[in-house]
Amino acid sequence: MKIRLQMLQRNQLKLLMPINIYHTMAHIFPYFLPILCQVIRDEVDFLNYTRAGIIAMVSIVVMIPSTIVLGVVGDKIRKWRLELIAVGFLIIVSHTFIIYVANSFAVLIIAAVVAGLGASIFHPIALPLLSQEFGADRNVAHSINLIFGTFGSITTPIMTIGLSSWLGWRTTTLILGIFGLLVAPILITTSLLTKKYLVYTPQKEIITNEDVIPIDTKEKKRTRKPLLSFISGPFIALVFVLVLRSGIFRIMNTFTSFIFEDRFGASEFHSAMIMSLVLGSGGVAALISGFVSKKKGSLKTFLFSMGATVLASIAVVIFVGTMDLANLQINTGLLVVAILLFVFLSTSFYFSNPSANSLQAEIIPLEILGTVYGIIVAIMTGFSAVIPVIFGAIVDQGYSLPYEYLLPIILSLIPFLLLIYMKSKIGLKTPDQVEKERLEKTNALLEAIEKRKKGETLNQKIQTESNSQP
Numbered sequence: 001m002k003i004r005l006q007m008l009q010r011n012q013l014k015l016l017m018p019i020n021i022y023h024t025m026a027h028i029f030p031y032f033l034p035i036l037c038q039v040i041r042d043e044v045d046f047l048n049y050t051r052a053g054i055i056a057m058v059s060i061v062v063m064i065p066s067t068i069v070l071g072v073v074g075d076k077i078r079k080w081r082l083e084l085i086a087v088g089f090l091i092i093v094s095h096t097f098i099i100y101v102a103n104s105f106a107v108l109i110i111a112a113v114v115a116g117l118g119a120s121i122f123h124p125i126a127l128p129l130l131s132q133e134f135g136a137d138r139n140v141a142h143s144i145n146l147i148f149g150t151f152g153s154i155t156t157p158i159m160t161i162g163l164s165s166w167l168g169w170r171t172t173t174l175i176l177g178i179f180g181l182l183v184a185p186i187l188i189t190t191s192l193l194t195k196k197y198l199v200y201t202p203q204k205e206i207i208t209n210e211d212v213i214p215i216d217t218k219e220k221k222r223t224r225k226p227l228l229s230f231i232s233g234p235f236i237a238l239v240f241v242l243v244l245r246s247g248i249f250r251i252m253n254t255f256t257s258f259i260f261e262d263r264f265g266a267s268e269f270h271s272a273m274i275m276s277l278v279l280g281s282g283g284v285a286a287l288i289s290g291f292v293s294k295k296k297g298s299l300k301t302f303l304f305s306m307g308a309t310v311l312a313s314i315a316v317v318i319f320v321g322t323m324d325l326a327n328l329q330i331n332t333g334l335l336v337v338a339i340l341l342f343v344f345l346s347t348s349f350y351f352s353n354p355s356a357n358s359l360q361a362e363i364i365p366l367e368i369l370g371t372v373y374g375i376i377v378a379i380m381t382g383f384s385a386v387i388p389v390i391f392g393a394i395v396d397q398g399y400s401l402p403y404e405y406l407l408p409i410i411l412s413l414i415p416f417l418l419l420i421y422m423k424s425k426i427g428l429k430t431p432d433q434v435e436k437e438r439l440e441k442t443n444a445l446l447e448a449i450e451k452r453k454k455g456e457t458l459n460q461k462i463q464t465e466s467n468s469q470p
Contacts, residue, residue: 011197012133016141018191019126020148022085025180025187027152028159029092030059030119032176033099033111034254035157038261038268039164040108051105053392055112056254060385062116064378071124071374075367079198081125082191088121089187093180100173120381124374131361131369132200136435138361139298142354143290150283150350154276157257161272202367234422235363239376241306241415241422242356246380247387248309248349248411252278254388255395256342263320264338265330274339281343282350290354293431298355298362299419300428305352306416312345313408320405345408362434363426387411 037052074081091114098111127142134141163172256278261271293301319341328334364372387407394404429437 012141012199015133015194015197016130016144018082018187018194019085019130020145021187022089022122022126022191023145023149024152025089025092025183026119026122027149028156029089029096029176029180030115031153031156031253032096032160032173033059033108033115035160035257035272036099036164036169036173037108038257038271039161039169050389050392050396052258053254053388055108056250056388057385058109058112059116059119060250060381062113063120063381064385066117066120067124067374067377067381069374070121071128071370071372071377074125074128074370074374075202078129078200078202078370079195081129082195084125085122086184086188086191088118088125089180090118090184091121092118093177093184094118096173096177096180100170100177124370124377127357128361128370128373129198129200131357132366133198136431137294139294139354139358139431140290142357143287143293146286146290146350146353147283150279150286153253154280154283157272157275157279158269161257161268165269200366232425234425237418237422238359238363239379241302241418242360242376243380243383244411244415245306245309245349245352245356246384248313248408250384250387251391251408252282252346252349255391260338263330264335266335274342277339278342278346282346285347286350286353289351293355293358295430297428297430297433298359299423299426302352302355302359303416303419303423305348305355306412306419308348308351309345309412310409310416312341312348313405313412316341316345317405317409349412358431362429362431362438366438 034052034056037055041052070084073084077084095111095114095118098107098114102108102111126145130141130145131138159176160172163175167175257268257271257275259271260266260274261268266274289301289305319337322328323330323334360373360376361369391404391407
């Protein structure tokens with residue numbers, strides 16, 4: 001049995017649309033509470049940078065076991081993945097009503113726990129689904145999907161801070177919860193109508209095959225079960241890359257608005273607008289990156305992006321450090337420079353997102369992509385849960401120099417070096433080349449399995465005939 005290369009079809013674009021909307025919601029509701037803390041802290045005395053980081057950390061910690069389980073579940077009951085995404089959305093909506101009645105830090109922690117449960121469903125289910133359904137065009141699919149997620153990231157700060165300043169944070173929370181309940185039936189119905197466009201079918205022969213096969217590498221020859229053959233130096237390096245860079249993502253999404261209000265003197269609303277601009281520029285970069293990486297290759301695009309992120313992080317440190325050492329007072333010109341530097345950091349970082357998602361699918365067998373992706377996301381989640389607390393704790397210490405800004409440099413430089421290592425091991429390939437090689441290897445493996453089955457059948461027949469003779 002042979003399989004064919006998947007081609008992008010109009011029906012797949014129809015499938016993509018409800019997933020895109022879900023992604024928007026997945027970036028509005030989970031990030032609502034961390035941003036709302038900026039307003040809540042003005043009315044209460046139990047929130048500071050460290051506790052804001054703890055609230056962000058709690059949701060993330062809850063996601064660790066959930067993403068592992070859901071990654072496995074997504075591979076096992078792949079036909080019900082759209083329904084699982086809908087369940088996650090309903091859970092994440094419910095946490096807004098807990099925030100609405102919150103009167104203490106403990107209640108906000110409970111809301112963060114519920115938010116973590118709901119937020120843990122979308123990514124380990126939806127992103128592997130896109131990689132499986134879109135084949136060699138997965139880079140483009142991920143980039144389009146990511147711009148919708150980024151739209152959620154853009155609107156959340158403005159909506160949260162703007163409405164809270166006008167109506168108060170409790171009323172804003174209630175409005176968001178009601179909005180979620182109203183949009184849920186539409187989203188669920190639309191996604192169910194597109195289920196018929198799911199076309200990916202895993203190769204059961206590969207999943208159930210328990211025999212070892214020869215694996216040729218540059219270092220040595222070894223044998224390994226087909227589903228474990230992807231575990232190698234490049235794969236381990238990729239895991240470290242994804243984990244470390246997740247810390248940058250968490251810092252930008254948690255503290256950008258705080259930084260521009262406290263360090264650069266912007267108002268709450270203006271800092272929210274700046275955060276939206278910074279994240280929005282990253283979304284545009286990610287959209288462009290999907291088409292670039294489709295042509296140039298995932299690893300090559302990833303390398304370029306992380307190298308640029310290192311430079312952007314260094315530029316931010318130099319700028320902020322110079323301001324502190326020279327004791328410069330913020331003015332419009334310096335504020336504009338700060339915005340441009342953070343836009344540079346955001347665009348550099350987000351340019352790698354489609355490549356990061358696609359590169360996993362290029363290395364990991366599609367049959368277990370959800371399972372492995374869930375494990376990777378869990379590790380990323382655990383790591384990124386700690387980073388906001390570390391960043392916030394450094395800020396709260398009030399050091400004379402901006403040591404907290406060294407974190408993005410470290411979290412981008414190490415991945416850049418690891419990607420160089422990956423390049424030396426697997427080379428630079430386009431998605432079309434990767435899918436062609438995957439097709440050839442899969443068909444060769446299926447043929448080998450088929451021959452083995454025929455050989456076993458023949459041996460059994462001979463043995464039966466031999467036993468039947470007197």
